[in-house]
Amino acid sequence: MGRYVVAITGASGSVYGLRLIEQLLLAGNEVVYTATHAGRDVMGFEVGFDIPPEQPAEALLEFLELDKSLPLRHACGEDLFDPIASGSHSMDGMIVCPASMGFCGSAAHGLASNLPERAADVMLKERRRLVLVPRETPFSLIHLRNLTSLAEAGAVVVPAMPAFYTRPTTLDEAVNFVVGKVLDVLGVQHELFPRWGE
Ligand SMILES: Cc1cc2nc3c(=O)[nH]c(=O)nc-3n(C[C@H](O)[C@H](O)[C@H](O)COP(=O)(O)O)c2cc1C
Numbered sequence: 752m753g754r755y756v757v758a759i760t761g762a763s764g765s766v767y768g769l770r771l772i773e774q775l776l777l778a779g780n781e782v783v784y785t786a787t788h789a790g791r792d793v794m795g796f797e798v799g800f801d802i803p804p805e806q807p808a809e810a811l812l813e814f815l816e817l818d819k820s821l822p823l824r825h826a827c828g829e830d831l832f833d834p835i836a837s838g839s840h841s842m843d844g845m846i847v848c849p850a851s852m853g854f855c856g857s858a859a860h861g862l863a864s865n866l867p868e869r870a871a872d873v874m875l876k877e878r879r880r881l882v883l884v885p886r887e888t889p890f891s892l893i894h895l896r897n898l899t900s901l902a903e904a905g906a907v908v909v910p911a912m913p914a915f916y917t918r919p920t921t922l923d924e925a926v927n928f929v930v931g932k933v934l935d936v937l938g939v940q941h942e943l944f945p946r947w948g949e
Pocket residue numbers: 759760761762763764787788789790793796850851852853854855886887
């Protein structure tokens with residue numbers, strides 16, 4: 752099974768990131784989760800989960816109603832000494848979910864000024880899987896250029912765009928569609944949405 756970094760940045764849609772962490776863990780993967788300052792604030796506002804300074808991984812597992820023994824680690828978004836800041840630390844990939852336009856701008860220019868930005872930079876330089884789930888609308892030309900640069904550097908851009916051919920009837924199903932598309936890119940098996948033609 753894989754080892755993945757999930758970074759939550761300050762775009763709307765932290766629910767996507769939390770569902771992704773849950774599904775990666777349930778599929779048997781190890782997960783390191785991290786968040787930018789804005790990511791923590793927006794997540795607290797949108798879903799009511801504020802990363803506590805004490806036992807943050809355990810607190811998230813409890814919030815997600817998951818088994819406390821699942822392999823989840825929290826990496827503080829300001830800690831550039833964390834192992835995921837180094838290319839010598841072997842992780843299979845990283846998903847930035849949701850990815851803010853601020854993050855995409857920084858990552859497209861290699862700023863690496865906090866842990867999520869540095870870890871994404873590491874993924875690109877090591878030619879490992881980097882998946883971005885941007886959430887913004889409409890996109891400015893600057894946003895589009897930054898996303899293009901990231902795609903050219905090897906990132907896979909999976910916008911938070913739920914489809915309607917699966918006929919979702921709940922927000923949960925719409926969230927599952929986006930998260931399922933991310934898992935498809937990673938090659939992680941899931942049953943989050945019905946597949947066309949099956
Ligand atoms: C409630 C709220 C919702 C936001 N939604 C978005 C969004 O959907 N997309 C986006 O790019 N920025 C959004 N922002 C703005 C970012 O949080 C802001 O640009 C921040 O500086 C991003 O920082 P980060 O990239 O370090 O996480 C939102 C901010 C707030 C307070």
